[in-house]
Amino acid sequence: MSDVFIGDLPAAVSLADGDTLPLDQGTRTVKATVAQIRSIPPNGLSGDAIHGGTVTAFASTGIGDQATSRVLTLSAAGNAGIGTTASPIPLTVERADGSPFAAQILLRNPGVASNAAGIALQVSHPSEFTSYGPKAGVLLQRVAPNGLGAFKLYNRVSGDTQGYGTGDAFLTHNGWTGALAFTPTGGASVAGTRGEGQAILDILTGLTSTTTVCEVAGTGAGVSATAIRVQKNSVTGRSINAAGTVNATGLDYAEYMEKAADCGTIAKGQIAGVDADGRLTDRFDRAHSFVVKSTSPSYVGGDALTEDRLGPPPAEPVPISDEPESEAVERFADRHSAWVEELATWQARAEAERTRFDRIAFCGQVPVTVAGPWAVGDYVQAERVENGTPGGAIAAVAVPSDVLDEIGYRRAVGRIWRIAPDGRPVIVVKTV
Known part of the structure; x- marks a missing residue:
């Protein structure tokens, strides 16, 4: 603790190397770089905007410097700010950095002795807290040796894409938008904008591609209930290229x-x-x-029950992002229930057509x-x-x-x- 001082000091005090500070048991010599925690009086520091009993941790940068570089702020409202003078929410972490890859928060549980690394972060209701054993939780790793993130999340609406590169992905939960999208009902989509024939999903074993999903522009696949529905390339008319046999149990x-x-x-x-x-x-x-x-x-060929014959099935609704949360949930539930009924009617009509x-x-x-x-x-x-x-x-x-x-x-x-x-x-x- 030789580099830390905790106490009330005059607002305009400056500390220099070699100064002594009063402690309960003797004095301590000030070193070139000192971290201090002060209780700021209501009048605040000269030119300072923080008032009302805010507690701030400062860091000096050299001999004789006044410790006015804030590293931690605790407000009377119970909010904490790291690198900021005020935090409007319980915790704010802020630092201006010119690098698009600068990390703001590092969470790490390296484990102890023979125990493997465990959970670095758990977000849950107190009643749902669970004690997990070693190796539990989610691990997000960087891609060595370049240090690029293996998994990145961006706010797609704001257009904040600085540092975005090959291998990264936009994600969103609000409807069928973004490179990878999830809907509240459990559906997911992978959206490609690379051009027809280009890969939008590639499953690799090491560096070898085992399965590739390509963007297509052609349509015409049957609309009856199925496990997988595949459209076609609008130029070649192909849907699937297989290196091996296509095995089926039928005769x-x-x-x-x-x-x-x-x-x-x-x-x-x-x-x-x-x-x-x-x-x-x-x-x-x-x-x-x-x-x-x-x-x-x-x-089975000649499946004539396509959208050209039956018309498209009713589209699944998506939430409206600018609605208040409570209204959005209620309205989406109503729209989804109506869609389920419309889809059942459409499927019944398709099956009736199938009997012909x-x-x-x-x-x-x-x-x-x-x-x-x-x-x-x-x-x-x-x-x-x-x-x-x-x-x-x-x-x-x-x-x-x-x-x-x-x-x-x-x-x-x-x-x-x-x-x-x-x-x-x-x-x-x-x-x-």
Whole structure:
């Protein structure tokens, strides 16, 4: 404590190297650099703007200097200021520095002995305080050896981007704005403005890119419920480039085909006809070709339920930043509830539209429902059945390959290769 003095001094006192200060037990010699804590009288220092019993810590910068450089201010209101003459809030940290990378606050818990570094900062309600063990908490590291921040937050509205560089990110919670945005309902977005085809998200292993998400301008992806929706590059028309295989558990390749207005329900593995308009029919006399409905597709093409056909789904609302907090929460809750109802209505309309289409297998393996006896190696063809339906119904029958004629071959939808676990014959779909 040889460089620190605590006490009440005259407002205009100057301290020089070698001066002595009165203490309870003897005196102390003043050194060239002295830190002092003073209780400033109401009249304050000469030319000073601090009044009313403020306690300030000063630092002198050399021999004989008056200690008037404030490093810590404690106001009568209970506010603390570091590097500032007044703090309008409980704590203000301020320092003018020409470097855009100057840190204002350093929080560090280096740990003790064999214990690893622990929590440097915890912000919580007192009732939620938790004692964590070693290695707990969030660790923000710099990128050695250049010392650049690995994670930076900016106030995007103010445009305060000094020191912003490659690898940094703007973040915001208010709507779908910023490079990385979070909504109150849990959604997140990564926004790119680098140009179509340029990477906006890159997942690395070391220096090797493993997964890259690129900016695209094309649209047209189906709007039905799904796990991932991917649009396309407006120039190449591509959505995904894969270095390896794309694996799926399905057994066939299928396409959506629209059903005729009077076509009934077509079950999986059931044979249907194709009429002169290219629509599915369950009437034998209207069909010029025959197909089988997919049971387990690995790929489905011809998804016509896009925004061009259905119109865009209702947009999720975002909070309005200039509203008072209480009003913003209430109004956003009302808007979000209305959006949930509108989205449910839109999805119901989309599913109703979906019933007009069926997935038809064009290649691969499909279990089918066959009327009558069958054996592995037989062909499965369509046959007219009289059941009172105008135009006749369509049934699937098996025909041995040695008795199959040309007309039967044209009606065949595939050849039986094996028996499915449920006992049905599995055919390999025959192309036209």
